[in-house]
Structures are given as C-alpha cells and as structure tokens.
Amino acid sequence: MSIGTSLQISASGLTAERLRLDVISNNLANVNTTRGADGQPFRRQEVVFASRNGGGSFASALSSARGGGRTGDAAGAGVQVVSIRPDMGRDFKVVHDPGHPDADAQGNVKMPNVEPVVEMVDMISATRAYEAGVTAINSAKQMQAKALEIGR
C-alpha cells in the first residue's frame, strides 16, 4: 500500500499500451505486404491483455494475517501482454490486379487482412488509455510530494 505501487501499476499500463501501439503501427506499415514469413500475405496481429493479480505478495499475505478481519479482495497489480497472436478471424482480401507480381493465373492477388479504419480506431483507443496512465502517474507524484510536506 504505497504510492510507489501505483506508479508501477500505471507503468505496466503504459508499457502494454505502447506495445499495442507498436503492433498497430506494424499492421499499418504492412497494409500492402503480399509476401509474409510463410509465403502468404501479411496477417494482421493483435495483442492480448491480461490483468496481473496482486494477491501473491508477502506484504499482502502478512497484512491479511495480522488484520484477521475482513480483508476483501487483493488490489490488482496492473496489466500485462500475454501474447501477440495473428488474426485468423478475418480472411485475406482478394483484389483483381493482373499487373501485380504476386497475381495468380486469373490475375487475382491476395492482400493482407489489415483494415486501416480498424487500426486507426485501435490506435485512438491505445492513445487515450496511454494518456489516462500518464494522468494517473502525475496524480500519484503529486500525492507523494504532498506527503513529503508532512512534518516540514
């Protein structure tokens, strides 16, 4: 139970949102990539977030053992990215472009399943969440500075 923990929690949120932004940027950069790693067009990636559980620490176990009474839930300990997985739910877009180097015999090209509009919306969402984390960090810093004024 300290302000330092709040900073760690907010930092985990910032790290996760930045990684999400990295993945979104990669998707947008590869919006026209027809040759991915496995010879297929580039497949859109998405990050999977999971909340970190704060129950396991020594301090929380000690405080609940000492308190004896109603302890409630353990406060969470932030967020983590558990995986970056390919988006298999959306098919490749097929475009008719006979002049394309990767066109098949009928002149069709399989393009990546990246939707720029979806990526833009995700990007706004990630940016807003990042800003919220920064606000939380500033707030925690202000509280810490105020606590240092006690007894001055």
Add this chain to the structure above:
Amino acid sequence: MLDRLFGGDVLVATTKALDASALRQQVIANNLANVNTPGFKRQDVQFEDQLSRALAQKSNPCAPASSVAIDKIRPCVVTVNSTSERADGNNVDMEMENVNMADNTLRFDALAQSVAGFFAGLKAVISGGK
C-alpha cells in the same frame, strides 16, 4: 491529556484515511491500466463508511463491546461485478475513474495538509510559541 496533545483518535483517523487514499490511488491506477483488458472488472476501496461507523460508535456510550476501534479499521478492496456496458465484459469507465482520481488526489492533499498542520502546531507548543 498527553494523548490528546499528541493527536489521539483524530490523528489516527487521519493517517488511516491517508492510507486508504493511497490504496485508492493504487486501485484506480490498476483500473486505468486495465481499461482495454477483456473481462476485467473494476475495483473499489471501501473505507469511509467503516470510519464513520467507528466514529459514531465511539461517541455513543452505549455502543456494544464488539464495536470496531478506530485503530483497527482498515480499507477494503472490493471488485465491482455489477455493471458492464461493453461487449468484452470490461466495466471500467475512464471518465469516472479520472473523476475519482482527481477527487482522491484532492482528498489526499487535504488530509496531508491537516496532518502537517497538526505537527506544525505541536512544534509551536513545544517551542513555546517562539
């Protein structure tokens, strides 16, 4: 007498409230960090109602012996499962968390200022007002 000079229950209650405020900041930071986590349910800190109960019991001479003393109450983290307005099951409302955070920061500042003022007064008393 000496107990009252050194704050007594008021100082204990104020420091408890500071602890609760720091914990609430931690919980709000966690809610905001998990704003995009599917299935995450927001957490909240319950403290003020416990404190007001303890203070009411203290001022009531007929309070049962089982009543909770002020120095024994502790803030309690609860998970709020009730509301969810998003398809991914997450019920964090970013605006509400931001408002709660601003409120909590001001509350912490006020409490810290009150404790600081108490110690300043104590210092003045010890030095004889010089």
